[in-house]
Amino acid sequence: MIRRTAWMWVGLALAMAALPQLGGDYLIGLGITLLMWIALAESWIVLSGMTGYVSFGHAVFYGLGAYVMVVCWNNLPGWAGFLGAGLAAGLFALAIGYPVLRVRGPYFVILTYGLAELVKFLIINTEAALGKFGRLVFGAPPLATLYYLMLGLATLAVLIAWTVRRSRLGLGLAAIREDETAAENAGVPVARLKLIAFALSAAIPGMVGAVMALRSSYFEPLQAFSPTVSFNIVAMAVIGGGDDAPGPILGALFLVLLSELLWAHLPEVYMIILGLLVIGFVLFAPEGLHGRLQRLRRP
């Protein structure tokens, strides 16, 4: 059973790897978007799905990564900007994690959102002081290259989520989610585990941001740090469901395809449907698509 599921995922990854050979720019572009959301939502569940610390500000890592990339572009080799973006996002999470992860529940949600907005305006101010106003990226790599980078990031994010869930770290995080005080009394190093989860869930969004900056070949803080990114991540994770790797894949696939079908002619309707879906899933199917499917398989 487990082996069959594993082969299915490998098959899916291989099919995604073959996509640039089969499809035109449009399909590759759609693939990049899908992989981007998978990578972001998978990273998000490492912190929020597993510990119950719901982050509403993951756009901050995405935007930070994009910023690092455009600042490095043409000054440093491309790979340095790419890795630097992940490193910067991870280090930033470590730096802010210690104070931020002390607050729980709704306070943490609001704090992460506020923090993302704070960093956005700090960067707007820095750019303004430098006399910059959005940065153009020239000579970005071809679409297929960006696609494979994104595929790599999505695969890595899925593997991290899958491994963490099945490791000692994952057990510790689950203990924190269920009862943090009890976990601490039982000897779980809660502060350290939370920090590790936070940094892990930040690094990949940073690199995703870097790739997307090259994809749109333009950086502007208001767009890069847009709260919509954070909201979408949460929506996908909630709809996909659970704290395990398949959930966000299903959630991202479902929402990306839905938006692809709707944005053509009913853009306003998409946002309404998204809102209804999130409410519906939270109320009636908190286990998400993944949880529902598993229940169907094992009645």
Added chain:
Amino acid sequence: MLARFSRALLVAAGLAGLGGTAMAQSAPPVKIGFSIAKTGLFAAAAPSQLTAYELWRDQVNAKGGLDVGGTKRRIEFVQYDDQSDPSQAVRIYEKLANDDKVDLLLAPWGTPHHFALAGVLERLKFPMVGNSAASSQLRDIKPGYIWFPTSAIPDRMATELATMMKGQGVKTAAVTGVQLPFSIEIRKFLMPALEKAGIKVVVSQEYPPDAKDLTAVLTQVRNAKPDAILSLSYPNDSVGFMTQAKELGVSAPFQFVLVGPTIDFFPKMFGPAADGLITIGHWSPHQKAWPRAKPFFDAYVAKFNARPDYLDTALAYMSCEILEQAVAKSGLDREKLRAAIAGGTFDTINGPVKFDGVQNAITPTAFLQIQKGEFHLVWPKTVATSDFQPRK
């Protein structure tokens, strides 16, 4: 026998019918694609561009269609919402070119979107005349498949504005502004230009895009009593600036508001209080030297029962005129069309336009003033439709 005969007759009639419809339809329509911000940050601003596209399409179709190298073909739009997101616009234009196989492209709204598309157009080898984008950075874009008809480029605007102010005897100025790319860029060039013109900046303040209360900034301005107030603002905070300046009694003989006054609601909302305001814009229906200007204005007012945005609607319509005239010459072949746009001189509502690289080489950087509710060009003298009048 009879059955067979009648069947043959039916087939013949059917064929004749087919032939008839084919003849009546003549050439297939031309598909023109673009993305537009129906939702998101720019949703309020983007309609000023869409109305220009719609007016142009209806006018051309009423004349029998777009002249494609000699054949008249009806225009059909293929449009998608880009959610004000440049990366979404990038995907849409790839879809338009590869999936919908459109014949021609029109531009999305806003500088970030234009910039994000420059690389895509280059890759697709698909020419597009831009419109609502202005930044000195556009000169960094490799000339080829995108052009910018605007003359409201921040560095040139800064110099022209400073020269105009000096000419009006302005000695001191207050500069307030919102932290958005366009206003930040203008400020960067404006400060040294004012200094060079011998104008002393007595107040210099910036505020974030969602600022609602400008009282603190405006009180400083009032206390400094400057000859000129320059508000580098966007529609939302331009309204805030105007309302609160009126409440606090802040005014100066020379008053400039960056983005907003040219939108239809603005003069309606403020009435006489908006009189004498200076703003950016290089088009006015009152310029007699541009014979297409007034008919465009009248047709727009007749269709939408509102005035066009003097900046974005005019630019969007110009980009349509340029495309129309280029296609008449070159047809739909993309390389020929590129050459036709790059090398041609076009007759637009804003007078003749010719491109040098990516930029409009003819239209001068200009300023509008609201005079008794009408928009007049007051700078430079070569295109002015009225003299500058100090605010009372």
